[in-house]
Amino acid sequence: MQVLFARHHVRVYRFVLRLVRNEATAEDLISEVFLDIWRQAGKFEGRAAVSTWMLSIARFKALSTLRKRPEEELDAETAERIEDHADDPETTLAKKDKGAALRQCLSALSAEHREIIDLVYYHEKSVEEAAAIVGIPEATVKTRMFYARKKLSELLKEQGIDRGWP
């Protein structure tokens, strides 16, 4: 269990943190995630990769937590949008640095779009694995990724960066 924890806890934590956007909540959740993994180890049938199984459990727990505090989440999302679209000094600086602007826009995506981008780019999940984690068909994974990227381009355009796509 220690080896499993050492190998995966940071990535699981980051995945959860990007969903719940609160460090203390993310820490509590990963402790619960690994406890569930410990309890359910006998039920793991090896049909999916271990990390895919872990991320599925982590996602379920994170969404359950978010459902318990919809108002807080709504506030956070609202605050985030206000911040993302305001032309404050941070935004102005970001415009000068494409990488920083891209990261800012990645953070401004909806939870659904953030999740698919993180799964594909950061967690290196294949179409099949992402479909298993999110619980949607493989074709939907591809289209969701496409629309997430399209939204990203739109947000960048609002910041004055036209990528010429889509």
Next chain:
Amino acid sequence: MTNNNNNDSELDELLPWHAAGTLSRRDAQRVEDALGKDPELARRYSLVREELGETIHLNESLGAPSARVMEQLFAKIDAEPARKPAVSLNLAARFSEFFASLSPRTLAYASGAAVLAIVLQAGIIAGVMLKDTGGAGYETASAPTTPPPGEGAFTLIRFAPQATQDDVTKFLEANKLSIAAGPMTGGLYKVRVGMTGIPKAELGNLVKKLQGDKTVNFIAVSE
């Protein structure tokens, strides 16, 4: 024409997975071929690679959870009812799944690190053994200082990759331990923690204590 458009859009959708290295060999080859022929697709692929780089950057900047998480988790596990050994029956399958879960890039890094760790540990153990041989005193026939192999209490230990030969020697001496066998699969060593059998509870406490040492990467009770 429609077929070409469909094909282009399909390839466009596959670009993120191609950049992440998670496409099947067949699809990866299709994308590679198309990238070589289509400059516009290649330009869009460079956008995908930018996104990939910044997503990694963003996630890596999130930091790591505090040590509190591990303490909390293992306190909860300790409070759980005793587990049945059936859980570990399919260990071989789990090992293969674990390695299957790693991406080729991660696997390459991990293999390199593992080889380095094994070579380093082999050196450490050879050093420890030579030191032991060199310093051996005489032994009376009636009271051997080393019990016959297989007798005593044992643990399985994997030393931290960054542990030096000196660290391991000091760790073994300070805790009155000796290496009985190894290195085994996964860089594990069978380490004698007592000349005679130790009660299970006491052995558990000892393992917990040794676990805290920075020289130890992994430790478990051995039968």
